[in-house]
Amino acid sequence: MNRKYLPLAIAGGFALVLVVAMAIFLRPATTPVPSQEALAADFAKGMQYERGSGVTADYGQAITWYRKAAEAGYAPAEFALGRLTQAGHGAVRDEKAAAEWFLRAAEHGMAEAQVQLGGDLLTGTGTADGKPDKVEALKWLLLGADAMPDPLSQQVARSTRDALAQSLSPEERSAAEGRANDWRKQHAPPR
Numbered sequence: 001m002n003r004k005y006l007p008l009a010i011a012g013g014f015a016l017v018l019v020v021a022m023a024i025f026l027r028p029a030t031t032p033v034p035s036q037e038a039l040a041a042d043f044a045k046g047m048q049y050e051r052g053s054g055v056t057a058d059y060g061q062a063i064t065w066y067r068k069a070a071e072a073g074y075a076p077a078e079f080a081l082g083r084l085t086q087a088g089h090g091a092v093r094d095e096k097a098a099a100e101w102f103l104r105a106a107e108h109g110m111a112e113a114q115v116q117l118g119g120d121l122l123t124g125t126g127t128a129d130g131k132p133d134k135v136e137a138l139k140w141l142l143l144g145a146d147a148m149p150d151p152l153s154q155q156v157a158r159s160t161r162d163a164l165a166q167s168l169s170p171e172e173r174s175a176a177e178g179r180a181n182d183w184r185k186q187h188a189p190p191r
Helices: 003-025 036-051 059-070 075-087 095-107 111-123 134-147 151-167 170-186
Strands: none
Touching: 036 059, 036 075, 059 075, 075 095, 075 111, 095 111, 095 134, 111 134, 111 151, 134 151, 134 170
16 A cells, blocks of 8 residues: 555544444434323323322423323323313413314324314314314214213213204215214224
């Protein structure tokens, strides 16, 4: 090897080592995805603060814990944030922001959120323009009414769904049923 190329070879080797070291040490840090158990624990902590169970009731702390779980996609926490935001507990009352949290929880399949969102869309509080969207409301009521956890809520949700369906034209009912079926197909468990 010719000695006049030796400094170039050393510089090239040094540059290669530097690039590899930078790739190793400067790669973006990956944040571990929290487990369902960790999210449930964060949600439970939020419930403690919301209810004052073993701690002084503090809606601000409840929102902090709910948000931690909700931002990772934990539906009960998303729904809880929607409830507190809609009521103005621990945050400025904001029905549009609450509807966004209800939508997130509804998309994750939570029946209570689906029914709440359906009601908000029916009254217009869940729409961007404040006007009722009866077809979308019926879609969410079709998805959530039968899965409500307690009999009284289930009866109210079913009555609302059935009355709304009767007030719509056959085309509107068909559109809502089609949207609900499309949602079910998109959210069906893998086979």
